[in-house]
Amino acid sequence: MIIKTYLSLLLLFSVNIFLMRAQTFDEPAVGLKSVQTMEIVKVELTGAKTIVHIAVENRIKGGTFCADRNLFIINPDGTKLKLQKASGIPNCPASHKFKNVGEVLEFTLTFPALKQGTGWISIVEECDQNCFSIYGILLNNSFSRSIDEAVAYLDRGQMDTAIGRYINLIGQAGKNEAGITGSLYSDLITLLASKGYTANAAEWYHKLVASDIPWKELYIANLNSRGIKY
Numbered sequence: 001m002i003i004k005t006y007l008s009l010l011l012l013f014s015v016n017i018f019l020m021r022a023q024t025f026d027e028p029a030v031g032l033k034s035v036q037t038m039e040i041v042k043v044e045l046t047g048a049k050t051i052v053h054i055a056v057e058n059r060i061k062g063g064t065f066c067a068d069r070n071l072f073i074i075n076p077d078g079t080k081l082k083l084q085k086a087s088g089i090p091n092c093p094a095s096h097k098f099k100n101v102g103e104v105l106e107f108t109l110t111f112p113a114l115k116q117g118t119g120w121i122s123i124v125e126e127c128d129q130n131c132f133s134i135y136g137i138l139l140n141n142s143f144s145r146s147i148d149e150a151v152a153y154l155d156r157g158q159m160d161t162a163i164g165r166y167i168n169l170i171g172q173a174g175k176n177e178a179g180i181t182g183s184l185y186s187d188l189i190t191l192l193a194s195k196g197y198t199a200n201a202a203e204w205y206h207k208l209v210a211s212d213i214p215w216k217e218l219y220i221a222n223l224n225s226r227g228i229k230y
Contacts, residue, residue, distance in 0.1 A: 121139065
């Protein structure tokens with residue numbers, strides 16, 4: 001009786017630990033990505049591994065795509081987790097050959113487990129050419145949906161409301177959202193500039209420059225490449 005009770009408690013404890021560690025983030029918000037037609041479908045976290053589901057749409061005739069074996073998750077502290085397995089996509093130099101424009105390739109990348117409480121990650125491919133990267137993948141469903149709401153206002157043409165939402169999101173973003181904050185700044189500055197609010201756009205641009213936001217140099221370079229510089 002004592003042994004059965006002990007085993008039951010041990011099993012219950014193990015299940016609870018698994019449930020605490022197993023998490024899914026559907027369509028997480030992301031910061032910058034080198035391939036604009038690439039989307040993070042979901043990220044699954046368990047106590048043993050990290051599985052990233054990705055979809056990429058082909059936009060060119062005769063397009064190809066592959067995943068280099070030197071693919072890494074970059075953690076907020078700068079440490080790297082190397083790709084363990086790629087499913088649904090060939091490892092370079094082999095490649096998937098798209099049959100037509102508009103075809104979508106879905107694949108998964110498996111990495112070692114993240115540390116408990118990791119708020120965001122980046123995925124970087126280290127290769128010779130045509131490497132892809134995705135910076136600031138947010139592991140927070142609630143905050144991702146809040147960003148979606150801000151984008152929805154933008155899509156409906158409610159620019160001033162969207163601007164207000166972005167300002168609020170920047171104010172709400174903490175350490176666990178730092179990986180996406182540069183994107184919030186970039187979108188806000190772009191919105192302000194497009195509305196002709198030059199002084200406000202310049203103010204937020206200088207706040208971005210003075211910040212310690214991860215990957216801020218990439219966000220600034222992206223703004224500059226679109227003619228936004230103050």
